Amino acid sequence: MASTPSNLPCHVAVIMDGNGRWAKERGLPRTEGHRAGAEKIRAIVEECNRLGIRYLTLYAFSAENWRRPQNEIRALMALLEFFLKRETSDLARNGVRLQAIGRLHNLPESCQRQLHASMEATAGGTGLTLVLALSYGGREEIVDGIKSLFRHIQEGHADIAMLDPEFFSKHLYTRYYPDPDLLIRTSGEMRLSNFLLWQLSYAEIVITRKFWPDFGQEDLHAALEEFASRQRRFGGV
Ligand code: FPP
Secondary structure (H helix, E strand, O other), X not given: OOOOXXXXXXXXXXXXXXXXXXXXXXXXXXXXXXXXHHHHHHHHHHHHHHHOOOEEEEEEEEHHHHHOOHHHHHHHHHHHHHHHHHHHHHHHHOOOEEEEEOOHHHOOHHHHHHHHHHHHHOOOOOOOEEEEEEEEOHHHHHHHHHHHHHHHHHOOOOOHHHOOHHHHHOOOOOOOOOOOOEXXXXXXXXXXXXXXXXXXXXXXXXXXXXXXHHXXXXXXXXXXXXXXXXXXXXXXX
């Protein structure tokens, strides 16, 4: 049994990048990279749950990913549905609660149906909360948050004078979760790519050069150890 690192983050967020390059290196179609990437999710979810991490947010499909070729989008949506169908009973058995953030109404209807069924089936989970970011963009989330806040004020439930960061964050998709403490990005890119722009303000960032389909439990452990070695001052001294 693997050891348990000390000083664990409560919330880990992951940008799962490099599926396409992983496939290209092997002379495979990009969709094979996504399939291999999807298979890697299980081991990471299991390990986060075993360690007692409370929240894991995965960037599974960005608002910008709709610009990809139709066949790749179709393959990703089919994979999402397949993955949810296959994994839901195991997630429920292991106490993992599935949630999703993003403009979910943009997903194909069959995906939305499966997503809601999986969320319902795992709603009682008291272990890890697994949050899938789907059709998600950080700027879009902030705009949706402003719209929600405006409605709230127009309906007379709040006053503009009450507005501060804490109050605003109650209008974001992530209002039920604490901000991520640790962001992991695979494949070596040094970008946020419109992911959780508001929530990552004070997150520690760990970038690994490995492509997502090569990212395993030992890489998760290395990222957690790197996190534990950092001193977080949140702007103080
Ligand atoms: C980035 O690889 C990955 C994504 C587009 C999202 C992550 C998707 C998965 C892990 C597959 C499982 C998905 C679902 C919806 C269950 P890339 O294509 O950007 O890689 P590249 O930068 O090397 O081209």
